[in-house]
Amino acid sequence: MLEPPAFPKLSNPCNPIDPKVIEQILAALQPPLNHYKGxxxxxxxxxxxxxxxEKLARCWDTQGRRCTNVSVNIEEPVTFFNDSFLIRQKIGEGGFGKVYLVLDTEDYAVNQNEKKSSRALKSETPSSALEFYIIRKLQERINSPTIDSIISVHSLYYYKNESYMVMEFVHQGTILDAVNRAKRENTQLDELLVFFFTIELLKTIESIHEAGIIHGDIKADNCLLRLEPVEEWDIQYDPSGANGWSKKGIKIIDFGRSIDVTLFPDDMKFIAEWVTDDQDCVEMREGRPWKWQADYYGLAGIVHCMLHNRYMQITPVLVETNTFISGPATMAVKKYKPILSFKRYWQGELWQKLFDLLLNPLLVTKDGQMPITQQLKNIREEFEQHLIQNCEKNGKSLIGMLKKLERNR
Structure with a gap:
């Protein structure tokens, strides 16, 4: 029987995305990375x-159309080991990586239907195996349909100077795309839709945290829409996923800043040694230790973005509360809330409850214990009950709204 990996000797708190920290963590894995499938x-x-x-990707525009006056042979494959891919357009770019739409030539030779052979190819310089490891662990540890809400990975080609990860390709855009499209049309996502996607987000984050993983970079552009075709889809919302509802939801991507907490001592905290912004939790921005707060704040930010068509800004308020953090006494503590208020016709009480939970997780349980997965589940179930009762009411239809989102892609 394999022994659990020994914890590397790290400072507490540590920067979880420091290349030296990641190298130590991955080097201690048992079994080692080269035993992982793909x-x-x-x-x-x-x-x-x-x-x-990059040269091949420039032969295609952002809509996937071939550019004119191109002299490059676009059917020339790029090969890694014995696997070859045809490069299509660039679909994303970040600080360390680029993402391309590619076609798997083995599938492509058999079936000319591009959607069946489409993949996303993520290149990183310098090479990185962290995201591949994290997704593989999530696939191993999550034994529920929620795994469909996490991007799947096929393979990682890990070289000395760069790495290439092949993932599933999801073509329906992000939550941020949906928000921006509504904004361009001088409207916003209906509250029913926000309820639906909030439930899907809560469900997914619960599963990720139960698997011992912190995503670390939860935001609206790291959350794809998952609107798969379905033959029979009941108009009545079903949170269990029955009657076609399991095919509709989200897909979380970009685990490049994720943390497997099982590889660290239980008391390990983390520190952000990078340039932060308003989408990062308060602890990160103030240079204080953090852990699960990163994902709670990110989740609150997505919900706020869907409700208000803009990024979240928060303000501190002092409240008197019975707290166990410094002993069982009544004291004034700092809580956070969004600056923007909820519209009077929204379900303000439910939204207030959710934001209180996500922005103040240290005040939720005795001694500030986290993660607060059970509390997330409890409020998710309240949201589900509301959606069950209101998915088809007063001329509004959740299924109709989701179908419209599908058509707009």
Whole structure:
């Protein structure tokens, strides 16, 4: 029987995305990374496919149409080990990585239907295996339909100087895209839709946390819409996923800043040694230790974005409360709330309850214990009951709203 990995000797708190910390953590894995399905170990070799991929991607516009006056052979595949891919357009770019739409040539040779052979290819320089490891662990630890709400990974080609991760391709855009589209039309997402996606987010974050993972970068553009075709879809919302509802939801992506807390001592806290912004939790911005707060704040930010068409800003308020953090006494404590208030015709009491929970997790349980997964589940179930009772009411239809989102993609 394999022994659990010994904890690396790290300062507490530590920066979880420090390359040296990640290297120590991944080096201690048992079994090691090269035993993981889909991991292609070429860390002693260099790879120079980056410029070729970029050149091929420039042959396509953002709508996936081939550019005119292109002299490059767009059918020339890019090869990693024995696997080859046809490069289509660039679909994303961040500080360390780029994401491309590609076609798996093995599938492509058999079936000309691009959607069946489409993949997302993420290149990173310098090479990184953290995201691949995190997603593999989530696939291993989550034994429920919620796994469909997490991006799946096919393989990682890990070279000395760069890495390439092949993932499923989801083409229906992000929550941020949906919000921005509504904003351009001088409207906003209906509260019923916000309820639906909030439930899906809560459900997914609960499962991720129960698996011992902190995502670390939860935001609206890291949350894809998952609106799969379904033959029979009942108009009555069913939170169990029955009657077609399991095919509708979200897909969380970008686990590049994620943390497997099982690889650290229980009392380990983390510190953000990077440039922060309003989408990061208060502790990160103030240079204080944090842990699960990162995801709670990120989740609150997405919900706020859906409700108000803008990023969340918060304000502190002093309240008197019975707290157990410094002993069983009544004292004034600082709580946070969004600056923008809820519209009078919204379900203000439920939204207030949710934001109180997500923005003040240290005040939820005795001694400030986290994660607060059970409390998230409790409020999710309240949201589900509201949606069950109101999914088809006063001329509004949740299923109709979701179908409209599908058509707009």
């Amino acid at each position: 991991f292609y170990d070429a860390r002693k070799q260099t790879c120079n496919n980056g410029s070729k991929i």
